[in-house]
Amino acid sequence: MGARILIVEDEPAQVELLEYNLKASGFETDVAMDGEEALLRIRESNPDLVILDWMLPGLSGVEVCRRIRADKSTRRVPIILLTARGEEQDRLRGLDTGADDYVVKPYSPSEVIARVRAVLRRAGTALDEEVIEWADIEMDLGAHKVTRGGKNLHLSPIEFKLLRTLIERPGRVYSREQLLDQVWGQDINVEVRTVDVHVRRLRKVLNENGGDDLIRTVRGEGYAVEKNA
Numbered sequence: 442m443g444a445r446i447l448i449v450e451d452e453p454a455q456v457e458l459l460e461y462n463l464k465a466s467g468f469e470t471d472v473a474m475d476g477e478e479a480l481l482r483i484r485e486s487n488p489d490l491v492i493l494d495w496m497l498p499g500l501s502g503v504e505v506c507r508r509i510r511a512d513k514s515t516r517r518v519p520i521i522l523l524t525a526r527g528e529e530q531d532r533l534r535g536l537d538t539g540a541d542d543y544v545v546k547p548y549s550p551s552e553v554i555a556r557v558r559a560v561l562r563r564a565g566t567a568l569d570e571e572v573i574e575w576a577d578i579e580m581d582l583g584a585h586k587v588t589r590g591g592k593n594l595h596l597s598p599i600e601f602k603l604l605r606t607l608i609e610r611p612g613r614v615y616s617r618e619q620l621l622d623q624v625w626g627q628d629i630n631v632e633v634r635t636v637d638v639h640v641r642r643l644r645k646v647l648n649e650n651g652g653d654d655l656i657r658t659v660r661g662e663g664y665a666v667e668k669n670a
């Protein structure tokens with residue numbers, strides 16, 4: 442499990458190349474085939490980074506970029522623009538598109554991965570080799586280990602992802618639908634109630650050695666962990 446990357450690209454072969462290489466490098470991927478879909482997916486699934494093609498049907502990549510930056514709920518997501526060699530590149534250099542970086546086509550997948558890592562690091566997103574700490578919990582993302590108060594906890598992969606999602610953005614309330622999307626993935630058909638079942642299990646494991654209940658149930662909304670724990 443790694444940072445979630447939204448690929449916005451209309452050419453299936455390019456999508457396949459990016460998806461394959463990002464997944465092989467430990468990232469999770471999501472795809473939008475045009476700008477409108479991209480704007481929807483960004484709001485719904487809150488990706489860690491967007492790879493955005495300049496040439497899209499309908500809204501151009503630059504217009505999508507502008508709209509992402511204009512929306513308060515999405516303006517902070519890092520964006521890497523993909524551009525064709527030629528005049529676009531020159532225009533891009535002189536343009537304030539709001540993108541964090543750009544890659545010129547044809548690109549090598551390893552170049553894109555390197556840029557993705559660099560931009561994520563600059564944005565302060567935890568990469569897979571890192572450890573996330575929150576309250577008295579420590580998650581070692583590389584080793585897939587969790588401790589609370591120094592004691593090992595045994596979490597299933599789903600519970601691990603749930604916990605990671607919640608503590609990566611303390612204070613943010615996730616709806617059950619958002620958690621389904623982020624933890625189980627958008628293509629999987631799971632009932633919304635399943636989220637409650639797994640949150641219950643996660644709570645039980647987190648609290649097995651005592652300590653405060655760290656997960657907050659927000660009535661009618663979903664789940665969150667406190668901002669200041």
Ligand code: CA
Binds near residue numbers: 450451452494495496
């Ligand atoms: Ca394209």
